[in-house]
Amino acid sequence: MERWTDDLSVGNASIDADHKKLIVMVNGVEAMIKARDGFALAQAFEQLEHYLCAHFVYEEKVAQAVNLPFGKNKMEHERMLKEFQHMKDELITRDGIWSDGAAEHYSHFLSDWIRDHVIDEDMLLKPVLQTYPYDFKPD
Numbered sequence: 001m002e003r004w005t006d007d008l009s010v011g012n013a014s015i016d017a018d019h020k021k022l023i024v025m026v027n028g029v030e031a032m033i034k035a036r037d038g039f040a041l042a043q044a045f046e047q048l049e050h051y052l053c054a055h056f057v058y059e060e061k062v063a064q065a066v067n068l069p070f071g072k073n074k075m076e077h078e079r080m081l082k083e084f085q086h087m088k089d090e091l092i093t094r095d096g097i098w099s100d101g102a103a104e105h106y107s108h109f110l111s112d113w114i115r116d117h118v119i120d121e122d123m124l125l126k127p128v129l130q131t132y133p134y135d136f137k138p139d
C-alpha cells in the first residue's frame, strides 16, 4: 500500500490518523526489506509492533464507546498481530539474507496485511462511526 486516500477513511479522525501513520511505517519497513538492512529492519519492526498494539487497544476502546461488539474486533486484532509477529520472526532470523523474490513476497504480504486490516476490518465500523462527530474520542 503506497499511501492513504480518502476512500480509506473509517469516519473517525483519530483512527484515520493512526492508519495514515501505520501506512507510512509499513512503507518504511518495506523499503528496509528491499534494502536488506537487517538491523534497521529489526528496529522498524519493534516500532511498528509497538504502535500497532497501541492502535488496536485504542480501536477496541472506540468500538466499545460506540457500542459496537468489540469481541470480534479484538479476536481479529490478535490474529493480525500473530501474522505480523510470524513475518517479523521469519525476517529477523534471516538477518538481511533473502532473495529479491522473498523481498517482493514480504513487501506484498505487508501491503495486503495492512490493507486487509484497514479496509476489510475497520470499514465495518464506519456506518456506526459516521453517526458520531468525525473528531469523536472515547473518554
Ligand SMILES: [Fe+2]
Pocket: 015, 019, 055, 059, 117, 118, 122
Ligand atoms: Fe485500525
